[in-house]
Amino acid sequence: MRIVAADTGGALLTEDYEPVGLIATAAVLVEKPYRTATLSVVRYANPFDYDMSGRQAVKDEAFLAVELAREVKPEVIHLDSTIGGVEVRKLDEPTIEALTITDRGKEVWKDLAKELRPLARRLWEETGIDIVAIGKSSVPVRIAEIYSGIYTAKWAIDYAREHGKVIVGLPRYMRVELRPGRIRGESLDSREGGLFGEVEAETDGIGWELYPNPLVRRYMVLEAWRE
Amino acid sequence: MRIVAADTGGALLTEDYEPVGLIATAAVLVEKPYRTATLSVVRYANPFDYDMSGRQAVKDEAFLAVELAREVKPEVIHLDSTIGGVEVRKLDEPTIEALTITDRGKEVWKDLAKELRPLARRLWEETGIDIVAIGKSSVPVRIAEIYSGIYTAKWAIDYAREHGKVIVGLPRYMRVELRPGRIRGESLDSREGGLFGEVEAETDGIGWELYPNPLVRRYMVLEAWRE
Amino acid sequence: MRIVAADTGGALLTEDYEPVGLIATAAVLVEKPYRTATLSVVRYANPFDYDMSGRQAVKDEAFLAVELAREVKPEVIHLDSTIGGVEVRKLDEPTIEALTITDRGKEVWKDLAKELRPLARRLWEETGIDIVAIGKSSVPVRIAEIYSGIYTAKWAIDYAREHGKVIVGLPRYMRVELRPGRIRGESLDSREGGLFGEVEAETDGIGWELYPNPLVRRYMVLEAWRE
Ligand SMILES: [Mg+2]
Ligand SMILES: [Mg+2]
Ligand SMILES: [Mg+2]
CATH class of the missing domain: 3.30.420.440 (Protein of unknown function DUF4152)
Structure with missing residues (x-):
């Protein structure tokens, strides 16, 4: 399998180890034997002006992963959001309501889906590549x-x-x-x-x-x- | 201590890493210093025709462990079911109801107990060996x-x-x-x-x-x- | 940062590996790069006569940590109680009620606070050192x-x-x-x-x-x- 995935991590810290903001969103192409990346790209955030709510990260990850996927044509894209491996293009309100996640998580995903669902649908229609929210299991x-x-x-x-x-x-x-x-x-x-x-x-x-x-x-x- | 334990694991996978069915139930005799088995036996399942509900596994494990235990005479048998180390021979309905596990888990154990309780009682009466459902802690x-x-x-x-x-x-x-x-x-x-x-x-x-x-x-x- | 922390651990066991009682409360001074202690002290308990409820351990740890802290003047004291890094000197009843912990945990802390809050307040007034209940994250x-x-x-x-x-x-x-x-x-x-x-x-x-x-x-x- 050829899989593209993305995640955001790394934080600028103060002298007292307090986080100021996140630094890097990375997207990778991973192929068998799945121990490292064949290819990687990065988009840096501005840690001095970072929205720590977490919503921005998932969006950045999705857009960067799609960009890389259009280039390297994987079978599937994995996002770091643990909602059971659902395809993002299928995330309409009833589907989100039926997820076994917290109410807070449902609100976040109803909001995220506004931008990410059209992105996922377009990618799928044009390339057959699905985006799945598989999260920590991937x-x-x-x-x-x-x-x-x-x-x-x-x-x-x-x-x-x-x-x-x-x-x-x-x-x-x-x-x-x-x-x-x-x-x-x-x-x-x-x-x-x-x-x-x-x-x-x-x-x-x-x-x-x-x-x-x-x-x-x-x-x-x-x-x-x-x- | 000389302990017999059993567990089931290993799955046949498709090319896409989807599980088809489980493969092996192993029973082991473990002695001090508890890092490996002194003796092991296996019973293979048919992964192409496997009941993935989990109930079959616990039964297979109990029967295989008892078989090994009758041979090697351990002090106790450990089963991979995390219900607090209760002796299986004591699992009547009121005891199962009093366990701090999910309602689903209680239903499963009420069903399992029909076969496993007589098995455990007979073993205990004939050999003094207890079967305890200690699970992941063992x-x-x-x-x-x-x-x-x-x-x-x-x-x-x-x-x-x-x-x-x-x-x-x-x-x-x-x-x-x-x-x-x-x-x-x-x-x-x-x-x-x-x-x-x-x-x-x-x-x-x-x-x-x-x-x-x-x-x-x-x-x-x-x-x-x-x- | 220079941090003093304390914890209790180690148990006397029977031949069957049943715990009899805890053995040692240790307090340590930890400095950058935070991989070991610069200094350590111990207070031994009597494992043959030990209150396993856990309340005694936190008290012993607090008193031993304060003793070490008065000597080595750290910036802060870390206690092994996971209540979100709250300062112990601020733990009045309304604050404890507002913690997102179990009701049982609240009862324990209402009791602990009777002795530990005055201890923490005195230390803070005299030295500026705070005691925080940061727990497993530290x-x-x-x-x-x-x-x-x-x-x-x-x-x-x-x-x-x-x-x-x-x-x-x-x-x-x-x-x-x-x-x-x-x-x-x-x-x-x-x-x-x-x-x-x-x-x-x-x-x-x-x-x-x-x-x-x-x-x-x-x-x-x-x-x-x-x-
Ligand atoms: Mg992430
Ligand atoms: Mg198992
Ligand atoms: Mg502790």
Whole structure:
């Protein structure tokens, strides 16, 4: 199977590890054996002006995934929204009402569907590719999350080079490593069977340190500075 | 302590990773230091004609565990049903009603108890061995799950040798490895402290690949083919 | 950040792995990079006469943490009680009522607050240090839990030296290792990013074995005996 997935992650943090805003939406093409991405793209947000309600993220992810999918023609698109793998093009009000999710979740999806349903329907009519809201169960969504963390590290390097220093928080249980010419990211959850990613990046002249976020167990923090 | 436990796992999958049916019920004898089985037995199901409701699995497990227990005389039998470690021989209607489980779970157990309670009572009267429904908390149950995955790999090899190719899904977060003359299986959850198993098997002439199931995070897929 | 945290863990077990009582309350000072403690102290309980209701543990932890905090002057104290990071000095009845926890949890905290609120208020007035009930989200609390396991191993060694033999249960998914002159403990959860601890201890003349608790998955048991 060839699957495109997208996710948003990585946060700019204050000195006290308080989140300021999210940084990177990544879309990935994942193919067998489903351990990393064959291709990845990123769209950076402005963490200093970020809508933390979560609605913006799902929209950004859907639009970026569709853009990548029109290029690489996967069989299906996976979105990080756990509503049982429903096809987004089928999300009319009665279908949303029938989902076994919270009332709050239903309100969010009634709102999201206004933009995402036409997007999904058009893609499906023109290419036969479906968008499914499969969420946490999807390995490609997790790989997209890992890439959002790698791109967050890339953003942090560029920010540190310009402003001297930065602290970012990575997505859940993953680590990154700055290597010459590239950034490698890996899941820290051994149960996932070895998920990882790599992105080219200019890492020269940057010092860095990775350590556990003291306030949020199982999340790592990356500090980067100009040397 | 000498404990017998049983569990069912491993599924035949379609090319699209959809489950067709379960494959193997394993019963194991586990002794100190509780990391693997001293002895294991298997009963294969017909995955092409499998009742996925889950009721059949618990019955198969109980009968296979009792068979093994009559042979190896453990102190207790652990079943993979999480109802607080109650003795199965005590599961009359009022006791089931008083369990803190879902109404659906109570209906299932009222039905199961018809066959399993007499089985448990007879075993206890004749041998003093109790059957307890301890479920996920039991390490021997997890070891039985790992063995059901190893036996699923063995079934897959035999199937591939006869039919050319097969795809199976392993139980949660475990991997298998085909080695000369045997199959080794290991938990991928580092928190479990190193649980594993091994079964003899003719592995010659079989090619194989293990990778994450893209649709079900933390579950691995094994492909095997005749070389 | 410099954080003091406390937690209680480690249990004396019977030959059948039934808990008798808890053993060690540890308080730790944790500093960047937040992977271990800079300093640790312990208070041993009497496991043969232990109130397992859990109320005693939180009180012991608060008093031991305050004692350490008055010495090392951290920015904040983390307690292992998951009520959303509220400051303990603010826990009057209306605030407790407004918490999104169980009714049982509210009753417990109304009772705890009688002693802990004055303690927290006094500390805050005199030093500016706040006590927050952040619970499982805190990495320092997890490090305190690991130290409670290490001190439990130390208690076990001393007990075995005097009485010949002992079995103790460690806190969740961690292991300990007896080395010459010290005990090392490590988290077994790879997602936590490498949390560990070390305590000096006389380990000569003691035999030991670490293995999974067969009745409680993801928890390890330590046996120690006089050689
Ligand atoms: Mg997401
Ligand atoms: Mg089972
Ligand atoms: Mg605790």
